[in-house]
Amino acid sequence: MTIDVGVIGVGMIGQDHIRRLTHVLSGVRVAAVTDVDLDRARTVAADLPDSPTVHDSGEDLIADPRVDAVVVTSWGPTHEGYVLAAIAAGKQVFCEKPLATTEEACSRIVDAEVATGRRLVSVGFMRRYDDQYRAMKAVVTGGEIGSALVMHAAHRNPSVPDFFTSDMIINDSTVHDIDVARWMFDDEIAAVTVLKPRVSSKARDGFHDPLLVLLEMASGVIVDVEASVNAGFGYDIRGEVVCEDGTVELSEAAGAIVKGAGRFGGRVPTDWRERFVRAFDAELQAWIDAVAAGGTTGPSAWDGYAATVACETGLRALASGVREPVTMRERPDLYKES
Ligand SMILES: NC(=O)c1ccc[n+]([C@@H]2O[C@H](COP(=O)([O-])OP(=O)(O)OC[C@H]3O[C@@H](n4cnc5c(N)ncnc54)[C@H](O)[C@@H]3O)[C@@H](O)[C@H]2O)c1
Structure with a gap:
């Protein structure tokens, strides 16, 4: 068919x-x-x-x-x-x-x-379809290293077009980490705080880059997302979940690790198309x-709704500088399994 x-x-x-x-x-x-x-x-x-x-x-x-x-x-x-x-x-x-x-x-x-x-x-x-994230979720939900406590994440873009704004770091970049957090822990986000580290000299005037976005899950797990859009060196996506008896982290993107002259290294993807093609x-x-x-x-x-609500909360937190609670409608029965 x-x-x-x-x-x-x-x-x-x-x-x-x-x-x-x-x-x-x-x-x-x-x-x-x-x-x-x-x-x-x-x-x-x-x-x-x-x-x-x-x-x-x-x-x-x-x-x-x-x-x-x-x-x-x-x-x-x-x-x-x-x-x-x-x-x-x-x-x-x-x-x-x-x-x-x-x-x-x-x-x-x-x-x-x-x-x-x-x-x-x-x-x-x-x-949700990336092999590395799926392997990480299997470990977290399998319970072999105990209950999750914290997730560290980074979302680094090499550069962005001139029309990009600080709000877009949340709406266009961090939105993926927001969805990962909800999916990884089968949980909703209860509150968002946005911290503003020292501004990169590569960011335009008035543009706060990077941002540190803290997502508090309803269970108490905290996800910290370092979101940078002028990283320069490539498209770098990182994630590590800290559990009671161990940690699980995303491995480096597919490709060979080269060792030579006392160093080792590999390729950093150019952009999201390369990193997430599969x-x-x-x-x-x-x-x-x-x-x-x-x-x-x-x-x-429902997942789309929840992500947008978390992004809107993130924008409020970016403007207010304080922790902002997430308020959502009740989840309809149609989405109880999603
Ligand atoms: N999943 C991801 O990682 C990912 C990556 C990139 C983009 N996106 C999303 O995909 C969407 C498109 O992004 P893009 O980067 O391709 O943008 P783009 O600007 O390159 O392309 C958008 C296209 O939509 C057209 N368009 C605008 N208004 C329209 C309308 N009313 N009816 C029909 N066509 C219309 C534009 O002319 C343009 O050709 C956005 O929502 C973006 O957030 C998702």
Whole structure:
């Protein structure tokens, strides 16, 4: 069975997902594309083997009866409308993070999905599919080194474009660590504090980089995330969980360790595409397989909601300089297992 997918938004990650849907994954075909920049959509479509339909709008693409399922890779503020339209059409939708940019918008999506009585939404938190994070979670949940106490994490980007802001360090970078924390410990975030270390000389005026984001889980586990976006040397993702009887940490990214002249070392990934390429492949293949089986898989609309609420709390903590409690709606029964 081949799932015909329509892709809304063919920018950086949209094109990367189209590449994997077309050339890497199985059981799927890109049948339709669109973008607010229609010339870009036509250019992308022209390079694809199955001559996908170029729709004038995301709404037209979702309504196309030949589109079985929808991938949303447009700008964050446009996600809500497309995800709601896909739910209304009864189509499975994979939405890149964020699910939506405000708690209210995420809540509307949760309400719409709950009203259908079945899961239709999957959110693109690909770290859950990364081999290293999965190995770490297996140790933490297996209990072999005792109960978790603390997690240290670092999210270092080599550089960011000029439009990047301190808020985006939380909304665009730390959001992945927020999702990892919830998933790693099967727990919700109870409070967020944001500390502002000495500012990097590479940060623009008025830009606080790095940030130290402290996530307090409901269980009492504390996750500290050092988020830097001018690290220069590469894309460096780190994680270590400290448990009562031992620790577990992410190993270095795949590749060879070279020893010579009294030193050893390896390659630092250039960017998130290189570091998480296999996680993105696994994430979308799992989603395609689930859609083919008549359902969905992966992070739910609830996970998208919880991540956005934690990010909004983080922005409040960044502005206030103090610990900010996280307040969430009650989790609907539909998501009790997610
Ligand atoms: N999971 C990850 O690690 C990851 C990595 C990168 C980006 N993302 C997410 O993917 C999304 C896209 O990011 P990007 O880096 O590809 O951005 P981008 O700017 O490169 O591409 C976005 C595309 O969406 C199009 N677009 C904007 N508004 C639209 C609308 N209303 N309808 C249709 N198309 C529209 C733009 O013209 C552009 O082509 C963002 O939500 C981002 O946070 C996730």
